[in-house]
Each structure stands twice: as structure tokens, then as C-alpha cells.
Amino acid sequence: MTTAESRPNASAQDPGAAPRRTASVKSHQIHRHRGEGQWAKGHFTPLNGNEQVKKDDDGLNVRARIENIYAHRGFDSIDGADLRGRMRWWGLYTQRRPGIDGGRTAVLEPEELDDKYFMLRVRIDGGRLTLAQLRAIATVSTDYARGTADITDRQNIQLHWIRIEDVPTIWKILEGVGLSTTEACGDVPRVILGSPVAGVSKDEILDGTPAIEAINERFIGSREFSNLPRKFKTAISGLQDVVHEANDISFVGVVHPEHGPGFDLWVGGGLSTNPQFAKRLGAWIPLAEVPEVWAGVAGIFRDYGYRRLRNRARLKFLMADWGPARFREVLETEYLKRGLIDGPAPAFVPPTERDHVGVHEQKDGNFYVGFAPRVGRVDGPTLAKIADLAEAAGSERIRTTADQKMLILDVPRDRVEPLVEALAALDLQVRPSVFRRHTMACTGIEFCKLAIVETKALASDVIDELEKRLPDFDTPVTVNVNGCPNSCARIQTADIGLKGQLVRNKDGEQVEGFQVHLGGHFGSDLDDEGSFGRKVRGLKVTASELPDYIERVLKNFQAGRHEGESFAQ
Numbered sequence: 001m002t003t004a005e006s007r008p009n010a011s012a013q014d015p016g017a018a019p020r021r022t023a024s025v026k027s028h029q030i031h032r033h034r035g036e037g038q039w040a041k042g043h044f045t046p047l048n049g050n051e052q053v054k055k056d057d058d059g060l061n062v063r064a065r066i067e068n069i070y071a072h073r074g075f076d077s078i079d080g081a082d083l084r085g086r087m088r089w090w091g092l093y094t095q096r097r098p099g100i101d102g103g104r105t106a107v108l109e110p111e112e113l114d115d116k117y118f119m120l121r122v123r124i125d126g127g128r129l130t131l132a133q134l135r136a137i138a139t140v141s142t143d144y145a146r147g148t149a150d151i152t153d154r155q156n157i158q159l160h161w162i163r164i165e166d167v168p169t170i171w172k173i174l175e176g177v178g179l180s181t182t183e184a185c186g187d188v189p190r191v192i193l194g195s196p197v198a199g200v201s202k203d204e205i206l207d208g209t210p211a212i213e214a215i216n217e218r219f220i221g222s223r224e225f226s227n228l229p230r231k232f233k234t235a236i237s238g239l240q241d242v243v244h245e246a247n248d249i250s251f252v253g254v255v256h257p258e259h260g261p262g263f264d265l266w267v268g269g270g271l272s273t274n275p276q277f278a279k280r281l282g283a284w285i286p287l288a289e290v291p292e293v294w295a296g297v298a299g300i301f302r303d304y305g306y307r308r309l310r311n312r313a314r315l316k317f318l319m320a321d322w323g324p325a326r327f328r329e330v331l332e333t334e335y336l337k338r339g340l341i342d343g344p345a346p347a348f349v350p351p352t353e354r355d356h357v358g359v360h361e362q363k364d365g366n367f368y369v370g371f372a373p374r375v376g377r378v379d380g381p382t383l384a385k386i387a388d389l390a391e392a393a394g395s396e397r398i399r400t401t402a403d404q405k406m407l408i409l410d411v412p413r414d415r416v417e418p419l420v421e422a423l424a425a426l427d428l429q430v431r432p433s434v435f436r437r438h439t440m441a442c443t444g445i446e447f448c449k450l451a452i453v454e455t456k457a458l459a460s461d462v463i464d465e466l467e468k469r470l471p472d473f474d475t476p477v478t479v480n481v482n483g484c485p486n487s488c489a490r491i492q493t494a495d496i497g498l499k500g501q502l503v504r505n506k507d508g509e510q511v512e513g514f515q516v517h518l519g520g521h522f523g524s525d526l527d528d529e530g531s532f533g534r535k536v537r538g539l540k541v542t543a544s545e546l547p548d549y550i551e552r553v554l555k556n557f558q559a560g561r562h563e564g565e566s567f568a569q
């Protein structure tokens with residue numbers, strides 16, 4: 001196991017730390033043995049620019065420079081490695097310069113794509129927000145982000161148009177109510193997904209919140225995991241409402257026949273390019289041991305994860321090479337120094353029943369009310385109104401979901417319907433059409449530097465069109481619109497997954513469009529770990545043809561469906 005002293009950025013920043021192991025290794029030996037750049041094998045020499053930036057200085061250290069230098073001297077004073085690298089460790093990405101079309105995404109230099117504004121990602125672990133926290137985000141959105149606010153499919157809220165000069169003030173506002181942007185982006189443990197109905201659901205096996213809080217307290221923002229090969233995504237839930245199949249590590253509620261409620265451990269999931277579902281290690285983890293096991297798996301990723309190529313640096317590639325049996329063995333022998341208890345697989349919950357939209361009774365007799373903003377897009381004033389409506393309904397707790405939705409918890413029965421109506425007046429529907437409910441979209445070309453096509457506005461128009469054209473269609477169908485192959489809105493696990501790219505229209509002109517993936521889904525039962533949507537060879541649609549195309553697919557499905565058949569079957 002790699003020790004803190006032997007890790008590259010530990011010695012880079014800490015004058016008292018032991019010298020790096022690489023100091024005594026001759027350069028020809030490094031080249032001969034560099035392999036995948038795994039620290040556990042002594043390969044500490046950075047093999048690409050990203051690894052060099054992380055070795056030169058820990059990403060967490062950029063905060064001091066933002067507060068003491070960049071916020072005073074402005075955008076142009078920002079060091080390039082900080083601007084396009086380390087600032088992510090504090091949730092800041094430069095956003096795309098307006099007016100650059102998708103055809104130029106791959107050919108322009110980063111500085112030509114960069115706007116002088118930032119996206120700021122607010123980390124909302126477990127999707128848990130108090131009214132004060134929601135109001136603080138609303139204030140930041142309204143006062144410093146031109147009103148923007150997008151709920152992501154990882155329970156975060158992203159703000160745009162952020163000026164570097166305002167960042168210290170924004171942190172003061174957010175941190176004043178217990179929110180943070182620490183490690184919201186970057187090669188670090190990202191936000192921890194958690195059930196939005198943890199502690200209130202009648203169906204949950206156990207409440208994972210204490211584990212989320214413990215991991216946050218002990219490991220987020222610590223130097224122990226501030227230089228991972230790439231991002232590390234976590235999900236912990238006593239239900240199955242946090243896409244556990246698609247995270248680097250997931251703890252899924254399960255009842256052990258002898259030991260009772262605990263978690264089933266899944267490792268190595270990830271979508272993007274080369275998608276892979278997480279693998280069960282067959283281990284049952286009690287709640288109190290989740291942080292230790294989480295740190296063990298994060299440690300394996302840090303020490304054995306591949307660092308040579310960015311596109312092979314996610315944990316899923318190590319899992320693909322090792323397999324779950326070897327992974328568990330390394331975890332037990334090298335990291336935990338003890339065996340784990342074997343455990344059963346959790347019973348399957350269909351993905352379309354995981355989003356919590358609608359009115360549901362809690363175990364205390366109150367209700368939670370889940371509603372669907374359009375493709376996750378809200379704004380500062382709307383967030384403030386949601387807080388007011390929740391308060392008027394007797395609630396103090398708001399939740400975000402992994403499906404770009406929001407919930408208000410703890411609503412007494414007699415205040416439910418007035419709340420439902422008040423939310424509808426804000427176009428936040430508690431009983432939305434299947435199209436509104438099951439359509440997601442990533443950020444797309446409006447702000448994302450990797451995007452090839454526009455997504456949010458298009459997806460919103462598609463919802464309107466389908467609601468008009470197919471008013472009686474009631475089968476849940478997931479439509480996920482992505483601006484590039486990176487799958488931030490889960491292309492491969494949607495019934496209709498759309499991957500943004502330039503396509504030819506019928507006049508032969510290059511226009512925005514999508515490669516279509518059909519029939520993706522998470523596991524349908526215990527013997528089926530799920531399947532990724534089939535890329536329909538040659539099937540590409542232009543953005544303007546999208547409503548017609550989806551309408552045709554759904555009408556064909558309707559015409560040929562059997563009673564009770566879902567779209568994925």
C-alpha cells in the first residue's frame with residue numbers, strides 16, 4: 001500500500017515529508033518500468049500533463065491563490081495550470097465562450113474555448129439541503145450567476161457566469177450555511193450520492209446518511225485522496241435510487257440473513273466512453289464500517305489506478321483487468337487487513353420507480369413531494385420560491401435527486417395539495433407527463449467546452465412537442481440528451497440515449513444531431529446486470545428531426561406492445 005509520505009504531491013507540498021521514491025530511480029529504469037503509472041508499483045514519475053500538474057502542486061492549494069491573488073487581480077492573472085487544472089478541486093471550470101459552434105470544439109486551443117467566466121458546482125452530498133442552504137444557493141445564483149442554476153444528475157447544483165472576483169464572497173455565503181464546493185470537480189472523491197428519502201422512506205433498508213457524513217468529515221478535502229488517477233464517484237443508499245450500477249463505489253441496502261440490515265458493495269461502474277456496470281464484490285458491509293471500506297477502495301484506486309492515459313484512468317479499467325474476486329482479495333489483504341462478511345445481492349428495483357416524483361407517504365405519516373423541473377433547469381428566484389413554499393407547507397428539508405429532480409420532505413397531509421398547486425404555478429410539476437418526468441439533459445454547448453451540440457433547450461422543446469403529439473402515452477420511457485460522447489446524462493442506460501455529434505441533413509449540410517442508442521437499462525432482475533443501449537448502426541438524427549423521430553419510435557412501440565410491457569423489454 002502506498003503511504004502518505006510516498007505519494008507525489010504529499011512531498012511536493014510538505015517540506016517535512018519523506019523524499020519521493022522516484023528520487024533514486026534512474027530515468028532509463030523509469031521508462032522501462034513505467035507501465036500504467038501505478039503508484040503501488042513505484043511508478044511515481046508523471047506520464048502526462050495532468051499527472052505533472054497534480055504532482056507539481058496539490059489541487060487543494062489553489063484556494064489560497066484564488067483568495068489572495070486571483071480574486072484581486074482578475075481572470076488574466078490566473079496561472080494556466082491552475083485555470084484548467086487545479087481550480088476544479090474547488091468546483092470551478094471555465095465555461096465555453098459563447099458563439100463557438102460544435103464543429104470547432106475539437107480543433108480550438110483551450111484558451112480559445114475558454115470564456116472569462118466559470119461554472120461553479122455546489123456539492124450537495126446525499127442531495128440534502130436545509131431551507132437556509134437552498135436560499136443561500138438562490139442568493140448566489142441571483143446575485144453572482146445571472147440567475148442560472150442547474151440540478152445535475154449527481155444531486156449537485158451548478159451555477160454559471162461566475163467571476164473570479166466574486167468567488168471568495170460566494171464561498172463565504174455557501175460555507176456560512178454548511179455548503180461547500182470542495183472537490184466538487186477534479187481527480188478526487190466527488191459528491192457522494194445518497195437517497196433523497198433517507199430516513200423517511202417506508203421502503204428503505206437502512207439510512208446511509210451517517211456514513212455519508214463520516215466520509216465527508218474524514219476524507220473530503222483531506223490530502224489522503226486529493227490526487228487520484230481520475231474522478232471517484234460514490235453512492236450510498238438504503239434504497240436503489242442513486243444509480244449504484246454506474247458509480248466507482250456503491251453501497252446498496254440489503255438485509256443479511258444473520259447480521260441484518262447493511263450494504264452490498266459494488267465497485268468499478270462508470271459510463272462515459274467504455275461504459276461498464278459496477279461489479280458486486282459479494283461482501284456485506286455494516287453501516288459503521290462503510291467509511292473504512294470506502295477508504296480501502298479509494299486507496300486501491302489511488303495506488304493501483306492507471307495514470308498513464310486519461311481515458312484509461314477510471315477505476316472501471318482496473319476492475320476490468322482484475323475482476324471482482326481479485327479486487328476483493330487486495331482490499332481485504334492489503335487495505336483492511338481482515339476478511340469481509342459474504343452477503344446476498346439486493347432485490348431489484350426498476351429504474352423508473354427510483355425517482356421519487358409524486359406524493360408519497362413517509363414512515364412518520366407526513367408526505368414527501370417530488371417534482372420535475374424541466375431537464376433539471378431552475379433559476380435563483382425559483383429556488384428562493386421553492387424554499388418559501390416548503391416553509392409555508394411546514395417543511396424545513398429539501399432534497400435533490402440523481403434524476404435532476406427535487407423533493408420537499410415532511411409535508412403534513414392537509415398541506416400537500418396546496419403545495420402541489422403552488423409548485424405547478426412555477427412550472428414545477430408533481431404529476432408530470434412521462435416525457436417531462438423521464439427526460440434528462442446534460443449542460444451541452446451553452447456552457448460546456450467539450451460539447452458538440454445544444455441540449456437543454458432542445459430537450460425542453462422535445463418534451464413540449466411529445467406532450468402535444470402523444471397526450472395519452474403513459475409508459476415510462478427515458479430520453480437522455482447528451483452534448484458529446486462523455487455521457488454526463490447517461491446515454492447508455494436510457495431507453496432512447498442521444499449522443500451529440502455533427503450529422504448531415506438531407507441537403508448534405510453539417511448540422512447538430514445525435515447518434516441514437518436504443519434500449520439501454522439498468523439491471524432488470526438478479527440474473528441480468530442490465531444492458532447498454534444498442535448503438536443503432538447508421539442511425540443519426542438531426543436536432544430538428546428529433547421530435548419526429550422519437551414520436552415514430554414511441555408510436556411503433558405502442559402499436560406492437562403487449563399488456564404491461566415496458567419499453568426496455
Ligand code: SF4
Nearest residue numbers: 442448451483484488
Ligand atoms: Fe459536456 Fe459532454 Fe458532459 Fe454534456 S456529456 S456536459 S457536452 S462533457
